[in-house]
Amino acid sequence: MSEEETVHSDDPIEKDCFEKENINGKKDDVSKDNKETVVKDKQDISTNDTTEISQNDKDGTQGNGESQHGTNKDEIMEENRVHGDKGEEEEQETDGEETDGEETDGDEEEEEPPKLIYQRLNGLPQNFFNRDPISACNFYETVFIFATHSGIIHITKPDFTTIRTFKAHRASILSIYTDGHYFATGSMDGTVVIGSVSDEKDIIAYDFKRPIHAVVLDANYAKSRSFVSGGMSGKVLFSSKNWLGQRTDLVLDENNGPIVCIQQMDDLLLWMNDIGIVIYQISRKQKILTIDKSKDSPRSDIYWPRVHFPETDRILIAWANRIWSLRVSIGKSNDVSEPSSSSKSRILPSTASISFRTIQEKKVEIEHIFKVDDFVSGIASFKDDLIMILTYVPPERDEITKHLIFNNPDLKLINSTTGQVEFEEEIGLKNIENLGLNDFSLGSHIDSNRTRYFIMSAKDGVIAQELQLHDRLDWFLEKEKYLEAWEISKHLSLSHTKKLNLGILHVDNLIKLGEWKDAANFLSSLLYLDVNEMPDGDTKSTIYTSLSQNSNNEDHDSLVREIITQWQSWANIFIKSNHIDLLTDVIPKSPKLNIKATIYNQILQYWIHHIDSDNTFFRLIDKWPIDLYDAKNIESFIEEILEKDSSPKLRKCLANLYVKSFDFKKAVPHLVSLKDPNIIQFLSSNHLLDTFSDDIPKYISLRFEGKELETLPIDKLENRLDDIINILVENRHEVPSEQIMIMMSKNHLDFINYFYLERLTAIDPFLTKQFSNEQVELYSRYDSGKLLPFLSKSSTYDIDRAIRLCESNDFTEELVYLLGKIGENKRALTLIMNKLDDPEKAIKFAKHQNDKEVWHMLLNYSMKKPAFIKTLIECADDQSNSFYDPVSIIRGMPDDVEIEGLKNSVAKISNNNDLNLLLNQLILGILYNQSEDVSNYFRSDKLRGLEIDVSSKSVMQLISRFETILVMSMGETKHIDLVSEADFFKDNNRKVSNIKSYTDLDEKLKHIAYFKRYLSQHD
Secondary structure (H helix, E strand, C coil): CCCEECCCCCCCCCCCCCCCCCCCCCCCHHHHCCCEECCCCCCCCCCCCCCEECCCCCCCCCCCCCCCCCCCHHHHCCCCCECCCCCHHHHHHHHHHCCCCCCCHHHCCCCCCCCEEEEECCCCCCCECCCECEEEEEECCCCEEEEECCCEEEEECCCCCEEEEEECCCCCEEEEEECCCEEEEEECCCEEEEEECCCCCCEEEEECCCCEEEEEECCCHHHHCCEEEEECCCCEEEEEECCCCCEEEEEEECCCCCCCEEEEECCEEEEECCCEEEEEECCCCEEEEEEECCCCCCCCCCCCCEEEEEECCEEEEEECCEEEEEEEEEEEEEECCCCCCHHHHHHCCHHHHCCCCEEEEEEEEEEEEEECCCEEEEEEEECCCEEEEEEECCCEECCCCCCEECCCCEEEEEECCCCCEEEEEECCCCCCCCCCHHHCEEEEEECCCCEEEEEECCCCEEEEEECCHHHHHHHHHHCCCHHHHHHHHCCCCCCHHHHHHHHHHHHHHHHHCCCHHHHHHHHHHHCCCCHHHCCCCCCCCCCCCHHHHCCCCCCHHHHHHHHHHHHHHHHHHHHHCCCHHHHHCCCCCCHHHCCCHHHHHHHHHHHHCCCCCCCHHHHHHHHCCHHHCCHHHHHHHHHHHHHHCCCHHHHHHHHHHHHHCCCHHHHHHHHHHCCCCCHHHHHHHCCCCCCCHHHHHHHHHCCCCCCHHHHCCHHHHHHHCHHHHHHHHHCCCCCCHHHHHHHHHHCCCHHHHHHHHHHHHHHCHHHHHHHHHHHHHHHHHHCHHHHHHHHHHCCCCCHHHHHHHHHHHCCHHHHHHHHHHCCCHHHHHHHHHHHHCCHHHHHHHHHHHCCHHHHHHHHHHHCCCHHHHHHHHHCCCHHHHCCCCHHHHHHHCCCCCCCCCHHHHHHHHHHHHHHHHHHHHHHHHHHHHHHHHHHHHHHHHHHCCCCCCCCCHHHHHHHHCCCCEEEEEECCCCEEEEEEHHHHHHHCCCCCCCCCCCCCHHHHHHHHHHHHHHHHHCC
């Protein structure tokens, strides 16, 4: 058992020198084809500065700065980069390797930002790296620990704030382990030092007399004070304290060569020696997997393995030029009933010593084995299922100088499934001469914001990080790729104004390149504003803070103002550079932005001059809101052009512009010049009919060409003027009917009056009463078929004037009606008989007048007219029977008169009479039958008896008297009451001396009749 010592920070420092074996080897040229070299930087970088090591630049400068993200790209850059110079010797060798005609990758401009950025690690004490090289390091979640070859331990927080630095060993520290609370170090001096991270007094040392290569603490070290260590002794020792406080060691493995690595994951213990990789389950106290070391592997003590735990169930092991990916799973649960060594039971944790407890058997399987081109000096997990490795290339001896040429390590990303290298670049570390594989390591640390990868050598350290969005932004700005910078800024928490300025840089660049079209298209997206969020009030006022009320961004108002300013600025640039055609379709079309109207005026004036070859001006006037530009200015501009050159299309555009600006009166003359057939509708919809009422006839004539007004039929005229007539009728209060009538007559458009009065009568007959005489005349001229119905319905026209009109136009039927209306029946009948020669109409007229003289005149006239005689016979009816009889007509007609169809007419009369007789007889039979049924019902009702309840005492008394009993229906309720004859007459104040009973039916009927007569006389 080894002695245990307390370590003091003031122990003397003893320096041991170790020669590193130089291994010559060649690196596969294929793996270096696409390699990017991170050039070494020879300057120190302060702890708080984030200085990037550039990949391509050869001239180095250093500086610090803060990002402004303004219009100037230098203000937007968050960091200034530090560019290092590559050593002259290495640069010469590189040049010597190039062949004629070849160009290095560094001469080509990079299209994409690098995957990683690098920072020199300079937060360690000044003597580290230079005078006291780093021998081991550990990057834990909450603490970083660095150890040197002189035995010094330096503990820091993840931000490199020093916790403490002290001397712990007399020789090189070869292993560091920490769980965040305690740390353990193993040294070449054969000691293991374990202490508290936070309490400098809680520290202890154990001397194992042989160099310690690896040490790990028990998961419950604070209570168990147990740890596992191994080294040149070839033993894996489980060390703990017994009940006397003395250290006891349990050998878990031995006699298989030096132990070069020990790692722990949960209750799995991993160690590596000459046999290979051994995985031991502590709870089961047995090995569960041994991976043999390949026969072609180099010496274990020269090329130490590297282990990384990317997940709780996954292990990555890199050793020499091989990588193992292991998967840990839970196997079957076994009851540990086998006997165990008493010494092991005392040393191992109690949970593993209780034989009757169920223990989960863990199973470790090999998922993948990859063989890489170079030796691996570090391994870590990367995103997207990639594995990061740091590879070491042994030095090569120059054939001429015979000097060893040491190579920088390479950082590679390989696919965790296929093993293919997807990314590779050389890391420029300082002072790599005489360093071997074990002098390099790769660690990783994950915090809430990012993952850092620590590329360490004994003489230098570099921190690698995946490019964050801000880093990519800076790279794009440095390369003047402003479009990419603008696109990536969308995902950064920059102010909208700063993002806008990034886009403006891209526009500037496009303009410099002469890409005006692309610049215009980009401006439309860059300077886009959702006008729905703009205020709906006065669009000419300054944009006020209602926008901010709808947004959580405090600088939204300033953004809106900046966008408006940019639009005005770029619009002027496009206009002055004669690229108005490109500006036209991208400039905002909303007046809410309050962009200067002069800009839009210049655009419109530009397109006015191109109206002969392009219709853009008309399209803009049609689609642009009137508030965008100065309409008065454009109207005056067009008026001047039309004075010189009358363009119908431009004139129509001007008229529309007047309409948009609500200056309707000014539009009318232009519509007249254009002979717009719908000008009446325009006047009506804009309430201008009364203003231009005197010109209505002229506007109506615009609907017709040539002599169409004189030649078109009245029905076609009505169809063509249908909408105009409706407008005039609808606006009868705006343009009075009297004015319409006079105006149309004066302009020889009487048919307009005809259509107008007819429609007006249908909706407002009261207004047309004063025009009855005109209507009679208009009907007589344009539609005589409607004259008689009008004469029949109307009573406000001058009948004498109407008679004269009918006489002059030979309107016989209308004249007959009018003569009949004024009582000149004979004259009217004469017209019917002589002019119309219509016997039916004459008979109808006579029936209507119902006058004997008219009938007499008709009958006398008819005796000479066979057609009239025949019609008189056939039309005879009850109404005419009082004036003539068909038989008398037949008897009175002259013998020499021949009447065609007289026989049929007489037969028709006869048949009608027979039919009437038959119908009357049938009707009489029906009446007889109905009367008989009613009589029988009435008789049955009268003879119907009544059922009397004789159970009552009063009824029994009446019956016992053997007198006539009357059944009386009393009052409205028809209550039945029984009264004797004596009581009846007694109640009626009449004495009856002889009251007797009747048994004979006739006597009873007579006696009842007597009562009825009595009652009828005394009601």
